[in-house]
Amino acid sequence: MKKSLTLFLLLAAFTLMNSQNLKTGSTKVSVQKDSVRKNKIIAEIQEKKTDSIIAVLEIFKLYKKTVHASYYADKFTGKKTASGVRFDNNKYTAAHKKLPFGTRVKVTNEKNGKWVVVEVTDRGPFVKSREIDLSKRAFMDIATNKGSGGILVTMEIIEK
Secondary structure (H helix, E strand, O other), rough: OHEEEHHHHHHHHHHHHHHHHHHHHHHHHHHHHHHHHHHOOOHHHHHHHOOOOOOHHEEEEEEEEEEEEEEOOOOOOOOOOOOOOOOOOOOOOOOOEEOOOOEEEEEEEOOOEEEEEEEEOOOOOOOOOOHHHHHHHHHHHHHHOOOOOOOEEEEEEEEO
């Protein structure tokens, strides 16, 4: 009898605690689910090496409109950039005259609306009419005419 009474009291106490925490518990669960979703999205982005999904979670600040963008020549692959990292034409990087290293920039082709997010890792371009030099991969992802050496773009700085 003592065992069944003890079991009954434990079960009653457990049920009472759960019923009192139902309202706050559901809020905690939804917050946890949201943070799990966000972490899952970030992990997915890091795994796939894409920036398009994370860009939704960040704020874009217009930097310049209708500026000329070009891309790096293949001969620079493997050479050190001004920031000290080795240049890779297959990554999403860029050179800019003034923006700090590590700045992430959304570059949108004004003709077709395609865009990429690149990180500033180098200085340049050293031609007055150009505003930004993109890696070849970034350039080809947004270019309409793959044979052209330059395109008109809009630049937006990504703020977290």
